[in-house]
Amino acid sequence: MAWVAEHRYARIAPRKARLIADMVRGLDVQDALNVLKFTPNRAAPMISKVVTSAVANANEAEADVDLLVIVEIRIDEGPTMKRFRPKDRGRAHGILKRTSHISVAVEEEE
Numbered sequence: 001m002a003w004v005a006e007h008r009y010a011r012i013a014p015r016k017a018r019l020i021a022d023m024v025r026g027l028d029v030q031d032a033l034n035v036l037k038f039t040p041n042r043a044a045p046m047i048s049k050v051v052t053s054a055v056a057n058a059n060e061a062e063a064d065v066d067l068l069v070i071v072e073i074r075i076d077e078g079p080t081m082k083r084f085r086p087k088d089r090g091r092a093h094g095i096l097k098r099t100s101h102i103s104v105a106v107e108e109e110e
Contacts, residue, residue, distance in 0.1 A: 003106050006103045007046060008078065009100075012046065013098040016043055017047065017100050020039060020047055021102075027069070027070055028109075036048040058108075068106045068108060070104060072103070076101040081099070082094060082095075082096060
């Protein structure tokens with residue numbers, strides 16, 4: 001059985017978050033949290049919180065936390081906020097502020 005946790009509408013672009021997600025996919029939970037702790041990217045604490053939440057969900061269901069492995073970590077694209085930046089001679093250029101939906105599933109290793 002897999003336990004899932006999500007962080008929806010995270011204010012980070014999916015491309016940037018996927019780089020960090022690829023580093024921890026398939027790792028043991030403790031190893032993944034150690035990797036995320038020492039990764040300087042902005043996505044690392046966000047993903048770390050979601051992994052911790054998935055572990056807490058598994059612990060609530062009385063799973064053995066020491067045997068948990070990240071079986072799925074998915075970064076989906078959320079809605080994009082459209083903003084404008086003033087430019088020279090009265091013009092304006094559009095800026096896309098992208099959001100992500102971070103989903104982590106953990107499972108007991110057998």
